[in-house]
Amino acid sequence: MQRIGVIGVGEIGRAIVAGLSGGDEQAPEIFLSPRGARAAAELSARYAGVQVCADNQEVVDRSDLVIIAVRGPDRHEALAGLTVGADKIVVNVMAGVANEDLRRTLATDAALVRAIPLPPIRERRSVTVTCPSHPVVDALFDRLGGALPVADEAAFDVFSTVTGTLTTQYHFLAALTSWAVAHGVRSDDADRYVRSLFLGLAGTLGDGTRSLEQLAADHETPNGSNERIRTTWFTSANSEALHKALDDLLAVLRQG
Structure with missing residues (x-):
């Protein structure tokens, strides 16, 4: 090399x-x-x-x-x-x-x-x-x-924008931990469990035969806990807000 x-x-x-x-x-x-x-x-x-x-x-x-x-x-x-x-x-x-x-x-x-x-x-x-x-x-x-x-820097900037969500994921996990602590769970236990819960996703994310949408569907049961949180928290308004934030960041990156 x-x-x-x-x-x-x-x-x-x-x-x-x-x-x-x-x-x-x-x-x-x-x-x-x-x-x-x-x-x-x-x-x-x-x-x-x-x-x-x-x-x-x-x-x-x-x-x-x-x-x-x-x-x-x-x-x-x-x-x-x-x-x-x-x-x-x-x-x-x-x-x-x-x-x-x-x-x-x-x-x-x-x-x-x-x-x-x-x-x-x-x-x-x-x-x-x-x-x-x-x-x-x-x-x-x-x-x-x-x-x-x-193929080009326009596509590259889109990937760079997606990369800008990394710390948001960490803060999401921190918010789950804080919520558990607020309900009486020991901080160390909450932290350990949340880390373990999401580390477990690594294996399924490596399965390229299933789309991300399919992976989500495979982890839900009708009227179950996961579906309840997804449909009440990840609303169309939240999706639009996320897309707006990404669009704004993309514009900034393209301005240099």
Whole structure:
């Protein structure tokens, strides 16, 4: 595998390094930027093939493929003055930053690919959306759980919008736990049960032979508890509100 550079060692950068460095396959050489110095030092100490560079230019110079994982608003400062040769491959994982925007910032003719890696890639069990399809980049994310190439950035932005619901799921689970506690259940017990309840969905979600609607139907009985909560809480008004929130986020992402 190519030499990999990572500029921006936050949650996603750390997950990428862990995913690439684990498993049975030979790990690539990985070069980290000094941004997030503590995290970079920890990764370098943990994995033999990971090195921390003096600056971002050294990351670029020593790598064949460079992953840009800084926060979007910080990109101009973090990438200022970088020279990126046309022979490099650049993977843009910054939310809301289009490839042409990044190309202008870097002033490069290098191949640019957007991607949406998620934290579970550290365990190699998360599909990563990519745009445009590139054999080297898709192979990289296939190693981390699977690549899902899409045709254009319009479709990519839709997937990016859906990704924006992740913390909503966590807050939903936290709300269930809080409700149970309010009714006299011990906090630790409520937390343990809610986690177990929804971890159990992982197996059924992996069954690609059934649609999500079919999975929901298979877990309901007529007039049963699940149907009661779904039909009284997930009303058409709530569905419309969710779609409105998603539409608003999509508009923001497309504005850059």
